[in-house]
Amino acid sequence: MGPNYQPDTLCIHAGYSPKNGEPRVVPIVQSTTFRYTTAEAMGRLFNLEDSGHFYTRISNPTTEAVEKKIAELEGGVGCVATSSGMAAIFLSVLNICKAGDHVVSSSAVYGGAFNLFNKTMRDMGIDFTFVPPDVTEEQLEAAMQSNTRAVYCETLSNPSLVVTDLELFAKVAHAHGVPLIVDNTFPTPINCRPFTFGADIVVHSTTKYMDGHAVQMGGAIVDSGKFDWTNGKFPMLTEPDESYHGLIYTKAFGKAAYITKARTHLLRDIGCQPAPENSFLLNLGLETLALRMERHCSNAQKIAEFLDQDDRISWVNYPGLKDSPYHTLAQKYLPHGSCGVISFGVKGGRAAATKFMESLQLASMVVHVADLRTCVLHPASTTHRQLTDEQLAENGISPDMIRMSVGIENVQDILADIQQALEKVQQK
Numbered sequence: 001m002g003p004n005y006q007p008d009t010l011c012i013h014a015g016y017s018p019k020n021g022e023p024r025v026v027p028i029v030q031s032t033t034f035r036y037t038t039a040e041a042m043g044r045l046f047n048l049e050d051s052g053h054f055y056t057r058i059s060n061p062t063t064e065a066v067e068k069k070i071a072e073l074e075g076g077v078g079c080v081a082t083s084s085g086m087a088a089i090f091l092s093v094l095n096i097c098k099a100g101d102h103v104v105s106s107s108a109v110y111g112g113a114f115n116l117f118n119k120t121m122r123d124m125g126i127d128f129t130f131v132p133p134d135v136t137e138e139q140l141e142a143a144m145q146s147n148t149r150a151v152y153c154e155t156l157s158n159p160s161l162v163v164t165d166l167e168l169f170a171k172v173a174h175a176h177g178v179p180l181i182v183d184n185t186f187p188t189p190i191n192c193r194p195f196t197f198g199a200d201i202v203v204h205s206t207t208k209y210m211d212g213h214a215v216q217m218g219g220a221i222v223d224s225g226k227f228d229w230t231n232g233k234f235p236m237l238t239e240p241d242e243s244y245h246g247l248i249y250t251k252a253f254g255k256a257a258y259i260t261k262a263r264t265h266l267l268r269d270i271g272c273q274p275a276p277e278n279s280f281l282l283n284l285g286l287e288t289l290a291l292r293m294e295r296h297c298s299n300a301q302k303i304a305e306f307l308d309q310d311d312r313i314s315w316v317n318y319p320g321l322k323d324s325p326y327h328t329l330a331q332k333y334l335p336h337g338s339c340g341v342i343s344f345g346v347k348g349g350r351a352a353a354t355k356f357m358e359s360l361q362l363a364s365m366v367v368h369v370a371d372l373r374t375c376v377l378h379p380a381s382t383t384h385r386q387l388t389d390e391q392l393a394e395n396g397i398s399p400d401m402i403r404m405s406v407g408i409e410n411v412q413d414i415l416a417d418i419q420q421a422l423e424k425v426q427q428k
């Protein structure tokens with residue numbers, strides 16, 4: 001795409017430009033495999049000497065179009081799409097860490113990411129230190145070890161809505177010669193492009209706003225191409241890979257070393273690629289992402305302001321509110337808006353929160369966020385129920401927290417629904 005197109009134009013056009021007689025819309029290439037006429041031509045693909053599709057576990061034309069679109073939206077050199085956001089997070093770390101290595105992560109991360117790091121990957125021998133999201137530079141420095149290989153955080157955390165100081169995290173990571181990996185699911189590249197603040201790798205759950213219609217699960221890893229992997233800390237990228245006849249990723253692929261290895265090594269071995277049909281659906285979602293984000297944000301701002309002045313509500317957390325502790329960081333990192341997710345407490349604690357949620361009529365109770373339909377969730381009893389109260393607090397979650405994902409319906413209808421539900425809570 002032309003380098004000067006705005007993000008909303010990229011949402012529609014990036015990643016696919018048909019030639020004469022080809023389909024105008026990215027087609028679903030529902031084929032596991034691709035034909036070649038000579039063994040030599042196919043051999044060159046296996047040796048990574050040529051690029052081309054040969055097996056959908058590694059790459060597929062429909063998925064490739066979406067990968068290119070997401071890479072352009074984030075301003076990266078390449079993207080690998082995965083079957084879920086969790087798969088993207090797992091691969092993003094596994095691509096540069098092995099047993100004996102260590103990662104510093106913000107504690108305000110998605111519950112699934114926390115479990116993956118704290119249990120599953122620890123059991124694999126990769127250690128994690130969790131730091132509070134509003135950590136000082138000194139505290140972050142103190143968490144770094146000689147075997148640290150990455151720093152991890154979320155731009156805007158799910159569900160605690162902490163805005164992370166990306167430049168601080170990037171500064172400390174880079175001082176120790178390791179990359180900053182940022183989960184940018186909630187703001188999407190429409191509201192924040194972490195590479196412009198020093199992040200090196202971005203991951204996404206495309207299941208959320210990027211899809212937006214709740215029809216497919218997916219994830220993405222995007223490489224900025226800016227990190228120098230040759231400082232001696234990343235032998236898996238700078239030493240010969242015997243499974244590719246001694247190929248050295250940094251020599252063969254330069255700026256795209258990390259993202260190429262994620263595909264040719266990890267997708268090959270682990271096989272968490274998206275189905276072509278899901279990539280097609282994701283692409284449809286991406287086409288309207290910019291438009292939807294604008295509406296999600298303006299609706300959420302109005303609802304947050306309404307809740308903030310209502311005395312039946314005990315607290316409201318939305319970075320767009322002037323009294324939010326993250327308002328200053330939000331103005332820096334999310335100047336056009338954060339996302340449609342608001343968290344708040346209903347006076348009367350856990351019981352009132354449950355009654356309120358059950359009384360909503362337009363908003364539905366689902367384990368999902370970032371849908372174009374307004375939905376609500378009680379994290380303490382659902383997504384984060386494995387966590388102890390102490391871990392909940394570390395993740396920035398209170399037992400009375402309601403997470404409302406504001407959709408793109410008419411905001412008057414959403415407000416009326418909240419009003420009537422609050423009245424039912426009062427009635428007892």
Ligand SMILES: *Cc1c(COP(=O)(O)O)cnc(C)c1O
Pocket residue numbers: 084085086087110112113154157158183185186204205206207208217218219
């Ligand atoms: C949902 C979510 C994930 C996990 O993504 P899945 O697609 O559900 O696997 C990771 N990070 C964040 C911030 C999320 O909201």
